[in-house]
Amino acid sequence: MAVLTVKNLAKTFNLGTPRASRVLDDITFEVRGQTFVSIVGPSGCGKSTLLNIISGVEEHTSGEISLTSDEGRPARMGYVFQDPRLLPWRSVLRNMMYVQDDQGEATVARARRYLDMVGLAKNADFYPGQLSGGMQQRVGIARAFAVEPDLLLMDEPFSHLDAITARGLRAQLQDIWAQSKKTVVFVTHDVVEAVELSDRIIVLQPGGRIYEDIGIDLPRPRRQTDPTVATLQAEVLARLEAMKELGRTTEPVA
Numbered sequence: 001m002a003v004l005t006v007k008n009l010a011k012t013f014n015l016g017t018p019r020a021s022r023v024l025d026d027i028t029f030e031v032r033g034q035t036f037v038s039i040v041g042p043s044g045c046g047k048s049t050l051l052n053i054i055s056g057v058e059e060h061t062s063g064e065i066s067l068t069s070d071e072g073r074p075a076r077m078g079y080v081f082q083d084p085r086l087l088p089w090r091s092v093l094r095n096m097m098y099v100q101d102d103q104g105e106a107t108v109a110r111a112r113r114y115l116d117m118v119g120l121a122k123n124a125d126f127y128p129g130q131l132s133g134g135m136q137q138r139v140g141i142a143r144a145f146a147v148e149p150d151l152l153l154m155d156e157p158f159s160h161l162d163a164i165t166a167r168g169l170r171a172q173l174q175d176i177w178a179q180s181k182k183t184v185v186f187v188t189h190d191v192v193e194a195v196e197l198s199d200r201i202i203v204l205q206p207g208g209r210i211y212e213d214i215g216i217d218l219p220r221p222r223r224q225t226d227p228t229v230a231t232l233q234a235e236v237l238a239r240l241e242a243m244k245e246l247g248r249t250t251e252p253v254a
């Protein structure tokens with residue numbers, strides 16, 4: 001069953017009459033439960049706007065969007081942003097608990113379990129200022145998973161980290177995802193990262209339309225050192241470059 005359904009979605013930013021800017025156009029896709037879907041595309045193609053609409057931060061201009069939970073209650077969302085957004089005066093565990101409605105023992109145990117999955121079990125009582133940037137982002141990821149969301153939205157969560165730290169966190173994200181199987185929509189401009197993580201990649205083109213919806217059928221866990229992963233990464237990258245080339249030689253999408 002689809003957790004997220006997006007149908008003929010469009011978004012226009014009104015920049016004052018007569019100027020209006022269409023950022024997303026006729027976007028239709030579904031995300032089924034327990035899948036990891038990435039949205040990629042060049043800068044300015046509308047990735048963050050789409051994520052903001054899914055999260056409810058931004059309104060859409062037309063079309064439909066719906067989110068369902070399996071259990072008949074209102075669907076729950078989790079978020080991971082580019083920066084971890086931890087409260088500096090709260091310990092790691094209290095930052096984890098801050099976003100939880102229920103403060104009971106079972107929820108604390110779950111928060112600790114996810115902290116353990118990202119290798120920070122021993123840091124539960126640390127304050128954010130005592131952690132490296134990569135460790136803080138791991139707390140942000142653990143916190144989002146610990147909410148047990150029906151849909152987890154991730155907006156370029158590794159883009160502020162150095163390459164080595166980012167690679168480590170991608171491996172960890174794969175492990176935590178394999179154990180929890182949450183439904184994820186992950187925004188990135190990095191195709192290589194998207195192939196490593198995703199079951200599916202939705203490519204947005206300039207003008208905010210879907211250019212391609214690519215299924216990634218590779219065994220997990222995936223590591224960049226694996227030649228089959230590297231080959232597919234190169235192939236998808238080439239397809240994206242072809243799209244950019246097309247954009248240079250044809251009329252831009254209205």
Ligand SMILES: Nc1ncnc2c1ncn2[C@@H]1O[C@H](COP(=O)(O)OP(=O)(O)OP(=O)(O)O)[C@@H](O)[C@H]1O
Pocket residue numbers: 013021023041042043044045046047048049050189
């Ligand atoms: N509040 C706003 N008002 C007007 N225009 C906006 C607003 N927010 C975004 N835009 C425009 O919408 C377009 C898409 O922006 P968006 O941030 O969604 O792209 P993106 O694909 O996430 O880009 P990047 O990869 O650089 O983060 C851009 O042209 C941007 O200037």
